[in-house]
Amino acid sequence: MKKGILFALSLLLAASWCATGVFADNIKLTYMYWGSPAEDAATKQALKDFEAANPGITVEPLFNPGTKAEFDAKLKAMSESDTLPDVGYFRPESVYEYAANGFFLDLTPFITKDGLKKDYLAQTFLTQNGKIIGAYTAAEAQVMYYNKKLLQDAGVPLPPTDYKKAWTWDEAVGYWTKLTVDKNGKHPNEAGFDPKKVVQFGVNHEVWSGMLYPAIWGNGGDVFSADGKQVLLDKPETIQAIQRLADLRLKNKVMSAPGSTEYQAQGSTDPKVLMQNGQLAFYISGAWELLDFSKMNFPLGVGALPIQKKPAQLYISGVNVVYKASKHPNEAWKLQKWMMTPDKTQALYSGGLWMPTKASWYTDKTDAAKWLANPAHPEGFKAAVVDSMAVAKSEPIFIKNYDQIWSEFINPELDKVWLGKQTAEVGLKAAAEKIRKAGILQGIW
């Protein structure tokens, strides 16, 4: 028995000697990220490919799912114990605050040296005081999905795909009304319609903070001024856009569950499943939903977002950073560059999860075909979404206290608006007043 233990110990010792010997010259990087199982698998593959292309560098994947609070707690613990990763995803809501505290490597010299800036969409790089602190991991946008069969059955024309010639809001509401049916076959605009017994809804519009921007911007409103010093929530244009979204359920009765922002996913059936079941015609959400849709079996269509006053689009995504604590900044940058090159992580793009940040993948036909020419991307996607990135604006995560302002001041008022307990005017004016009084809007990072 004792001999066995001794033998095992000596074996272990020998193995560790070998290990240090073999990998002595190796540079070891860590890459921290999160995401769905598909994203996890594709990321791991991309890291393996990176290792194969760069002998002498090994990358340890650190899969770290969880809420923003959990991510922050973990990161702070890593920071205290000097075990921060080299490269990785970062929560967009707090990236600027961490950058201001010197957590990230200034990428400007690397990007200048490699001449990368012009190759990427203008919104891609995040800057603070003239320094590039990180890059959006992907480009994501808002998309209007629909179940083609339901539209054809109801005799509703398929929506236009050119983002500049989309339906007006009223037109869209008209069609959504036609597509909302109760169990007696009546529509919301007919006498005897029973809103409690609806078998098919016209639309579901996500209403968490990011998803509100296109409607607000498209109506000429905004949430904050560009310098992050003024609240514009109570502008009539903003109020009107929000009231229109609330009315989808309250007045037009074409939308099902109230999309309560804080916990929408938890209380209701996934709209994608409703669409598959033929219980929901339209769904307005993020471009990443394509990944899940591609695994479902119904004729999916993509149309241009309805226009309030002018076409609008949102650029939203997680962020990638290189940590200043990295002992191998050059190699870390190499890895970051690899992850930013869509050829290297193509499955994430062609599968529908991400839209690329590389400009040529939008403009160049060959590059565009690499991610768009596949069953996961319906026909109209190019015209309705990809082209609309020309008018896309970034979610203003560079505003100080951004997350707290939404969570503590705006969303609680909006909850009551979606439920019909107060109008958008009352709610947004109250939120704006509270934000001003609290003095929490303190400019940009």
Next chain:
Amino acid sequence: MKIRKEAVWGWVLITPLTAGLTLWVAFPVGVAVVMSLFQWNMISTPKFIGLDNYLFMLFGDHLFWQSVYVMLLYTLTSVPLQLVLAFSLALLLNTRVKGMGIFRTIYYLPSLIPIMVSTALWMFLYNTQFGLFNLILESVGLPGLEWLKDPDLVIPSLVFMSLWSVGNIVVIFLAGLQSIPKELLEACAIDGGNAWHRLNHVIRPMMSPIIFYNLVMGIIGGLQTFTQPYVMTNGGPSNASLTYVLHLYKQAFQFSKMGYANALALMLLVVTMLISWVVFRSSKSWVHYEGDRS
């Protein structure tokens, strides 16, 4: 000499506990007191700001009073209901009926389920579209309710849920009931007392220390409610279920205001002590200990 030896052993045996308490309780509390005077986001150098965190709490934070209100509302409704229900169940479970063991197991069972699991389970029950409660309501022709999505209903829903897991309290009550001397109950019966007399004049006074214990524990637990709203509603809708500790948690870990969160934590400590003190004071008039003169 012998005494000396015992003393040494005494010290040796309490050292682990004392060291643990010092290191893991007293020290962090001390740090919390100090940090509550700082502005600190955990990634930059803390900045001393005196009592500003406390002033902001009382006069600046528009959610502080909301969270205090939610905390008190939840505690003041859930604790009495829990006690009454648990006491009634304990009385029933103390009768001599065949298969009593099974009933006792059934009522205790929910307490064994981890709180995360039971909370997830109740989210299904409360689901607006396919939850059991709405199915029941609709089957008798009533409209379904937005249990967790209506600001006016969310706290009652959480209170109702808390009644499901009173098993622990029931067990403590049950143990108390069984320790009531039979002679007292018999004496009451011989003197012509009915069930009500036995309950009110024998059982209630004899049980009062146990009721008191459960009351204090219930209040402390109620004031610290976190998991259920964190998992089910994240404090929504419209902050209607933003309990005090959830508010504290968000300040610390979602918004990185660690200094302010420490101030909130200390305030909770003070408030809990105050409430406990009031309850202890009141106990003199209604809690009876055997051998007590009163």
